[in-house]
Amino acid sequence: MMRMLLRVCLIAALLACYVLLSCASEHEKRKGEEFQSNDKNAASNIKVKRNNSTVHDGKSKLVTPRKKVKKIGSKIISARPKGDASCTRLGGICQPNRYICQGRYLKDKCSGAKTRQCCMPVGAWSVLCAGHHNNRVRACDVHGCGAFNSKRGNGLHKAVDLVCDDYGIVNAPFSGSLAGPVSRKDPAGNQFDGVKLLSDVHCVKIFNIRPYQYIGPVAQGEALGYLLPLQERFSGITSHMELQMCDSTDPSPFI
Incomplete structure (x- = not known):
């Protein structure tokens, strides 16, 4: 009877030792896996840092997308007189060119819109031929007529x-x-x-x-x-x- 009790105690002790050894080996295995994963993360961090340092050092070129710039065509604005002096000093009157002008319209002599032009009066020039009271247009003769567009x-x-x-x-x-x-x-x-x-x-x-x-x-x-x-x-x-x-x-x- 004594022998049987000793055997049971020995088997129980062996089983306890086996369980303790299994737990210890399992703990060591997990610890090793965690250590390897930490090493991998550290290595990747070091690689990223090296890549960044090479970009700043100029060893590798970092390509960045270019921004599209819209080209806006510049409008050429013709310079207009600030006042009507350019017209009035010539004896003309600034008015919209839709009005009837007894003389002739001159461009770029008046301020404002381009349709506002300088109306020069009739007879703005002096007599060209001495001894004549007015500028008389040549009438038709055997060689033709002297009017404009004849x-x-x-x-x-x-x-x-x-x-x-x-x-x-x-x-x-x-x-x-x-x-x-x-x-x-x-x-x-x-x-x-x-x-x-x-x-x-x-x-x-x-x-x-x-x-x-x-x-x-x-x-x-x-x-x-x-x-x-x-x-x-x-x-x-x-x-x-x-x-x-x-x-x-x-x-x-x-x-």
């Missing part, structure tokens, strides 16, 4: 012919500066010489005259030269000088 061959006459006397003095219609000689040829090949006169507002070409000078300032009414005779080349023609705007518009409202 027929000339296959085209139109983009000038106005003013009646003058042969060798008569031709005066400046407005104050300005002479800008050199000009010439033109008609469809028949005849050449006509003259001079260009311009100011801040107007620019004209005057043909069929012999200027006293081609360059320099002139005052309104000052003698520019004398009329060349046309009877030698065109029998029966009315003696006249030819007045042409530099932009080929109608000079009639000013004369």
Whole structure:
């Protein structure tokens, strides 16, 4: 009986030792797994830090998306006068161009909207041909008519012919500066010489005259030269000088 009790106690002790050893080994295993996981996290943190340091050191380039910038086209705003002095000092009146102007509208001389333009009165220029009381447009003769847009061959006459006397003095219609000689040829090949006169507002070409000078300032009414005779080349023609705007518009409202 005693022997059986000793055996039972021995078996129980062995079982207890086995259980204790199993628990100890299981605890060691878990501890080892936790240590390995901590090592992996530390290694990953170190790698991230190294990557960041390489970016700041310039060893690896960090590509960042570019922001799209909208290009806004700049509007070109033409400079307009602050007041109407540019028009009034020329003797004109600033008004909307939908109104009737007895003379001619000039652009960029008035403040405000572009539709507000300078209306120049009729007869703003002085008489060009000395000895005449007004600027009389050449009527029709055997060689044609002197009005603006009258027929000339296959085209139109983009000038106005003013009646003058042969060798008569031709005066400046407005104050300005002479800008050199000009010439033109008609469809028949005849050449006509003259001079260009311009100011801040107007620019004209005057043909069929012999200027006293081609360059320099002139005052309104000052003698520019004398009329060349046309009877030698065109029998029966009315003696006249030819007045042409530099932009080929109608000079009639000013004369």
